[in-house]
Structure formats: C-alpha cells, structure tokens
Amino acid sequence: MEKIKRYGQIIYILWLRQIKRHYRSRARVVGSLAQPILFLVALGFGFGPIYQRAGGGDYIQFIAPGIVAMSIIFTAMFAGIEVIYDKQFGFLKETLVAPVKRWNIMLGRTLGGATVATIQGLIVLVISFLIGFRPDNLWLLPVAILMMILMATFFTALGTAIASKLEDMQAFPLIINFLIMPLFFLSGALFPLEGLPRTIQIITYLDPLSYGVDGIRGALSSQLHFGFSHDFGIIIILVFLALGIGSWLFSKIEV
Amino acid sequence: MNIIEVKNLVKRFDDIVAVDDISFAVEKGKIFAFLGPNGAGKTTTIKMFTTLLQPTSGKISINGFDPSTQSDSVRQSLGIIFQDPSLDDELTAWENLEFHGVLYGVSKKIRRQRIEELLKVVELENRRDHLVKEFSGGMKRRLEIARGLLHHPQIIFLDEPTLGLDPQTRNHLWGYIKDMNQKEDVTVFFSTHYMQEAEKMADQIAIIDHGKIVAQGSAQDLEKQTQTDTLEDAFLQLTGKDIREDSAKAIDRLRTNRRVWRR
Ligand SMILES: Nc1ncnc2c1ncn2[C@@H]1O[C@H](COP(=O)(O)OP(=O)(O)O)[C@@H](O)[C@H]1O
Ligand SMILES: [Mg+2]
Numbered sequence: 013m014e015k016i017k018r019y020g021q022i023i024y025i026l027w028l029r030q031i032k033r034h035y036r037s038r039a040r041v042v043g044s045l046a047q048p049i050l051f052l053v054a055l056g057f058g059f060g061p062i063y064q065r066a067g068g069g070d071y072i073q074f075i076a077p078g079i080v081a082m083s084i085i086f087t088a089m090f091a092g093i094e095v096i097y098d099k100q101f102g103f104l105k106e107t108l109v110a111p112v113k114r115w116n117i118m119l120g121r122t123l124g125g126a127t128v129a130t131i132q133g134l135i136v137l138v139i140s141f142l143i144g145f146r147p148d149n150l151w152l153l154p155v156a157i158l159m160m161i162l163m164a165t166f167f168t169a170l171g172t173a174i175a176s177k178l179e180d181m182q183a184f185p186l187i188i189n190f191l192i193m194p195l196f197f198l199s200g201a202l203f204p205l206e207g208l209p210r211t212i213q214i215i216t217y218l219d220p221l222s223y224g225v226d227g228i229r230g231a232l233s234s235q236l237h238f239g240f241s242h243d244f245g246i247i248i249i250l251v252f253l254a255l256g257i258g259s260w261l262f263s264k265i266e267v
Numbered sequence: 268m269n270i271i272e273v274k275n276l277v278k279r280f281d282d283i284v285a286v287d288d289i290s291f292a293v294e295k296g297k298i299f300a301f302l303g304p305n306g307a308g309k310t311t312t313i314k315m316f317t318t319l320l321q322p323t324s325g326k327i328s329i330n331g332f333d334p335s336t337q338s339d340s341v342r343q344s345l346g347i348i349f350q351d352p353s354l355d356d357e358l359t360a361w362e363n364l365e366f367h368g369v370l371y372g373v374s375k376k377i378r379r380q381r382i383e384e385l386l387k388v389v390e391l392e393n394r395r396d397h398l399v400k401e402f403s404g405g406m407k408r409r410l411e412i413a414r415g416l417l418h419h420p421q422i423i424f425l426d427e428p429t430l431g432l433d434p435q436t437r438n439h440l441w442g443y444i445k446d447m448n449q450k451e452d453v454t455v456f457f458s459t460h461y462m463q464e465a466e467k468m469a470d471q472i473a474i475i476d477h478g479k480i481v482a483q484g485s486a487q488d489l490e491k492q493t494q495t496d497t498l499e500d501a502f503l504q505l506t507g508k509d510i511r512e513d514s515a516k517a518i519d520r521l522r523t524n525r526r527v528w529r530r
Contacts, residue, residue, distance in 0.1 A: 018372060025369040033357045036398075102353040106414075109317050110370040111342035266320050 022112050023120040030094065030124020048083040048136045052076065052143055055202065068204070073148075076140035077156075077229035078201030081163065084133040085196060085221055088164045089188050091125030092171025096181055105267050115259035118172065122255065125168035126161065133160045152231040155240070159227035162247045166220065169254035176261040195221045205237045220250055269328075270295040270422055270454050271316070276325035278311050278478075285311040287478035288325070293456060293471065298448055300469035301458040304506055308478040309458035310350050313426050316456075317347050330421055346371075348415035350426035350458075352407065356400035360391055360410050363399060364417060371418035378417070385413035388439050405431060412440055419447060425457035429464060441468060466498045476506040 034040060056072045063071035098104040107117055134157070137145075147153065171188060178184055198212070199221035205213065216222050227243035230236035271293040278286040286308040293299045301309050314320040316329055318338040327334055330344035354363055361382065368378035386392040389409035399407060408431055415423065423444075429437045445468075447453045459465055465472050466486045473483040482489055482505050486498045493501040 021369055021372075025366055029355065029358065029362075029366060032362070033355075036357055098355075101356060102349065102351050103355045105319060105349055105351075106353045106355075106367070107370070109319060109342060109345075109347055110367075111339060111372070112370055113339075267314075 019113070019116055022116045023123065026107075026117060026120025027124040027127065030091070030121060031127060033094070034124075034128045044083075044087055044132060045135065045139075047086065048079050049139060051082065052079050052136070052140055055079075056140075056143060072140070072143065072145050073233045074204070074229070074235065075202065076137070076143075076145035077232050078199075078225050079140065080133045080136050080160070081199070081201055081221060081225045081228055082196055083136040084129045084160055084164050084224075085167050085192060087132040088125060088129035088167035089171035089192055090185070091128065091168045092173075092175035092188070093181070093184050094121070094125065095172055095175035096178055096184055099179065099267060100181065104265070108262075108265060108267060114263040115255070118169070118255060118259040118262050122165060122169045122172055122258070125172065126164040129164035129168060130157075130160050133164065147232040148234045149231075156228045156231035159224060159231065159243065159247070162244070162251055163221075163224035163227075166224075166247060166251045166254055169251065169258050173254060173258035173261050176258065176265055195219055198222075199225055200237065201225045204235075220247065223247055268295045269293060270330055271299075271456065272326075272328040273312075274326040276312070276315065276327060277323045278308070278315060278320065279323045284478055286315070286322075289475070289478070289480045291473050291480060291483055293454060295454055296448070296452045297470045298445075298455040298468055299457070300465035300472045301456065301475060302460065302462065302465045302472055302502065303458070303475035304460055307475045309475060310426055312475075313347070313424050313456075313458060316341075317345060317424060318342060344421045345424060346415055346418055346420035346422075347424040348412055348426060348428050350430070352411075354399050354407055354411060354414075357398065359396050359398055360386070360402075361395040363410060364414055367414045367417050373418050381417055382413075385416055385443075388416075388443055389413045389436065405433070408432060409436060416443060416447070419451050419453060422454040422456060423447075425455065427458055427460070429459070429461070462497075462499045462502050472498075474502060474505050481505045 052075070055075055059075075060071040063069075063074070068074065095104065098107070147156075174187065175184060178187070198215050199219045200216055201221065205216055205222065205226075208216065223238060223243040223246045226237050227240060227247070230240060230243065269292040273292070274290050276286055276289050277284070289312070301312070303309055311320065315322050316327060316334060318334045318341055321335055329341045332340040332344070334341045355366070358366070364382045364385070365378070368382070373381070383392070386395055389412055391406060391409060391413070394402070394406065399410065402410065412428060415425070425444075429440065432440070444455055448455050457468070470485065471483065472486060472489060474481050474489070482492055482501075484492065489498060489501045490496065493504045495501045495504060
C-alpha cells in the first residue's frame with residue numbers, strides 16, 4: 013500500500029512536469045493546431061463534393077475523426093523529443109539517478125505527453141464541430157474520448173521509447189516524420205478501408221492508427237470497419253507493449 | 268566499515284581509457300576528496316558509482332551493493348551534485364526542489380522545511396518562484412547544490428561542487444555539508460581540482476591523474492610521501508607541472524554529434 017502511494021506520487025510529479033513544460037510554451041500550443049486545421053479545411057471542403065458524388069455521403073463526417081486522430085499521433089509522437097531535451101540540458105541525469113522504478117519514469121512521462129495529445133485531439137474535435145461536423149450520437153462521446161486517450165498513450169510511449177535511444181535533436185523529427193507519414197496516410201484516416209486493393213488493405217490492417225481512427229469514427233460517425241472490441245483490444249495490447257519496451261530502454265540509458 | 272570499495276575499476280570509451288584500473292576504499296562517515304586535474308577521470312568514476320555508466324571491468328561496492336546489478340539499492344543510498352548542468356530550466360527554483368523531494372520520497376513536512384532552509388543557505392529565497400532559465404550561471408549552481416542536499420542520503424557525491432562559487436557561498440555550503448556529515452554520519456565523497464579545498468575539508472585524499480590513482484592518504488601522508496611541505500607541491504610533483512585544458516571535451520562533442528544512435 014505504502015509502495016502504491018509512492019508510485020502514485022512519483023508518476024504524478026513526472027506527469028505534472030510534462031504538463032507545465034508544455035503549457036508554458038505558448039508557441040508550441042498554438043503552432044501544433046495549425047496543421048490539423050489546414051487539413052480539416054482543405055480536405056473537408058476540397059474533397060467533400062467528389063466524395064459526395066461518389067456516394068460516400070458527407071465527407072466532413074468521415075474525415076473529422078481522422079483529423080482528430082492525426083493531431084493526436086503528431087502531438088503524441090513528438091512529445092518524445094522531451095527526452096532528448098532532457099538529455100541535452102542534463103536534467104535526465106537527475107531523474108535517472110533517483111531511487112525510482114524505471115517504469116514509473118516511463119509511465120509518468122508518457123501520461124504527461126498523452127494528456128497533452130488528448131487535449132489537442134479534443135480541441136481539434138471542437139474546431140471540426142465549428143466547421144460543420146456533427147457527431148451522430150453524443151452518448152458515445154466517452155467511447156471516442158477513451159480511444160483518444162489510449163491512442164495518445166500508445167503513440168507517446170512509442171515516441172518516448174524511440175527518443176530514449178537517440179542523442180541528437182535533429183535526428184528525432186526526421187525519424188518521427190518518416191514513421192508518421194506512412195502511419196497516417198495508410199490508416200483509413202482519409203479514405204474508407206472498404207474495397208481497397210488487397211495489398212493496401214493488408215498494410216492498413218498492420219497500421220495501429222487504423223484501429224484508433226476506426227474506434228473514434230465508430231463512436232462519433234457510426235462508421236465502423238473492425239468493431240469496437242477489435243479496435244480497443246489491439247490498442248490496449250499495444251499500450252502495454254510500448255510502455256514495457258520503453259521502461260526497459262530507460263533502464264539501459266547511460267548519461 | 269568501508270562504505271565504498273573499488274577494485275580494478277576500468278572505463279574505456281572507444282579509444283580513450285578514462286579510468287584505468289583504480290582501487291581504493293572509503294570509510295563510512297568520512298569526508299573523502301578525489302583530487303585531480305581536468306580530464307583525470309573523476310566524473311567518469313562518479314558516474315559509475317551512481318549507476319549512470321556501466322564499468323568496462325572491475326568491481327564497485329556502494330553501501331554493500333553493486334551499481335550494475337543492484338542499482339535500486341545503490342540509488343536508495345546516495346545523493347549527488349553533478350558537475351554539469353542538471354536543472355529543468357522551464358520550472359521555477361521551488362518546483363525543481365519539490366520535484367527532487369518527491370522523487371526521493373522526502374515527506375511533505377520535512378521537504379517544505381528543508382526547501383526553506385536550503386534556499387536561505389544558497390541565498391535564493393526571494394527567487395523561489397522565478398523560472399530557472401532567468402537565473403545566472405552562479406544562481407543555477409547554487410540551486411543545484413540546494414537540491415543535492417535536500418534529501419539526506421548515506422553517501423553524498425559532490426562533483427566539483429564549489430566550481431564557480433563565491434567564497435561566502437562556498438563557506439555556507441561547506442558548513443552545511445560538515446554539519447550533515449557530523450550530525451547524520453553522512454559519508455561525503457567530493458571531487459575537486461582545488462588543493463586547498465581537499466586539504467581543508469577531507470579526512471582522506473586520493474590523487475587521480477590520467478585515469479590512475481597516483482597517491483592516497485591524508486594530506487600529511489601525501490606530503491610525507493613526496494617529501495614536500497604543502498599539498499600543492501605534493502600534487503604538482505605527482506601530476507607533473509603541465510597545465511591541462513579540457514580539450515578532450517570538444518572532441519567528445521564532435522563524436523556524439525556524429526554518433527546519432529546509441530549502440
Ligand atoms: N561519454 C564520453 N565519451 C568519450 N570520452 C569521454 C566521455 N566522458 C568522458 N570522456 C573522456 O574521459 C576522460 C575523463 O573525463 P572526466 O571523467 O570527465 O574527467 P574529470 O571529471 O576528472 O575532469 C576525458 O579524457 C574525457 O574526454
Ligand atoms: Mg569532471
């Protein structure tokens with residue numbers, strides 16, 4: 013019991029630190045909203061007419077959940093750069109030398125980044141509402157939010173784990189973009205997964221983001237490809253996997 | 268009882284042997300100085316003691332535990348003030364201290380009380396709510412020292428703690444450390460390249476140069492061994508008179524920039 017309380021305190025203070033750091037940097041907060049808004053407006057209005065003519069219905073209903081997922085994956089993965097900052101500014105030593113379980117460190121940092129990414133996703137959801145997106149069923153909003161939290165946790169853990177192996181600030185964005193682009197474009201965020209060529213379909217099924225997008229879209233727009241149990245099952249497994257690997261990598265860091 | 272024991276410790280970085288087969292012991296409750304010029308291997312040794320680096324070979328025992336295999340127990344036993352910067356610039360002074368206190372499990376009451384006390388010792392009490400990035404180099408150093416002293420471990424490592432401090436703060440700091448050493452039997456292990464500091468503060472001194480321990484004992488022992496009158500003369504005789512710059516550091520930086528991925 014004593015132990016659990018201590019773990020809680022440590023995870024909380026690590027979480028709090030990430031939150032404070034993020035919201036003290038106004039540029040970061042504003043800058044990270046520009047891209048999803050651009051995507052919403054350009055794709056939503058640009059492709060809307062074609063999508064409708066092809067018999068897909070209202071494109072904004074389809075794409076808004078995809079853009080919410082996009083803003084989450086970007087914010088979450090890039091949160092990993094905090095580890096590299098901490099290495100370069102020396103603060104990582106302070107955490108690593110403390111008598112604290114490595115999984116506490118990994119989890120605290122991850123939850124901090126995941127909170128920021130989830131909030132980001134919610135802001136984009138509100139913006140898409142202003143543009144004309146209407147959730148089918150507000151009762152399912154908590155399901156969508158739960159999926160956003162899980163996705164944010166998985167991708168933050170992944171970005172953090174990758175960053176723990178890196179030394180330099182320039183390499184990280186390159187690597188993360190290299191990963192995010194295919195994850196995003198091959199996820200069903202932008203197009204339906206039905207009726208795709210076989211190879212592309214297999215690739216989309218291997219993309220974790222597909223399940224995140226599907227869960228959010230299923231809840232908000234009642235368009236479900238895999239089914240909730242599939243979506244949640246897979247993302248939950250991935251969350252534990254990424255946190256486990258990240259904790260192990262943290263135990264190997266030398267500074 | 269020896270609280271630190273080191274046998275044939277070696278640390279190699281690619282082509283550099285930073286720590287070259289050193290052996291020594293530190294008795295519990297003593298103040299021990301690790302004296303040596305720049306690049307001698309002091310920081311590398313301390314990092315191996317504190318679980319931040321894995322030795323290439325050799326044995327270390329800290330409070331009876333091995334840093335490589337019993338890192339948790341070693342971390343429970345120690346506190347450290349790093350030589351290089353280690354603060355979070357985006358947090359306030361107070362937040363940095365609070366963070367440290369929580370990580371080390373210092374209870375809230377003691378934590379708050381010590382934070383107040385230490386902020387006074389390092390004369391930062393009226394800056395407690397300022398972001399660290401607004402601080403001068405000296406203020407940051409003082410804050411790091413306050414943070415390092417916030418929890419009272421069994422062994423405290425101080426890596427060139429007084430580098431760049433003015434004489435008053437240096438005195439305050441040593442007053443606090445001596446007090447901790449005497450009242451709570453905290454073992455103090457500090458590195459320095461100031462001979463006077465080693466002579467004045469330490470019960471035992473080990474002189475390290477080019478990764479090797481060239482002599483050890485009390486200041487008097489060292490003077491006797493070298494047949495000199497002052498520790499300064501003894502030190503110069505043992506390490507040679509050439510002045511060493513930290514040019515190795517610049518090469519390191521080039522190296523780490525090239526090497527993007529860790530092993
Ligand atoms: N991460 C590293 N990679 C390569 N060489 C290093 C690294 N860290 C330290 N060194 C080298 O090891 C030697 C000892 O350094 P250090 O322990 O920092 O000395 P000191 O603390 O006594 O000034 C120096 O030559 C330094 O350049
Ligand atoms: Mg040093």
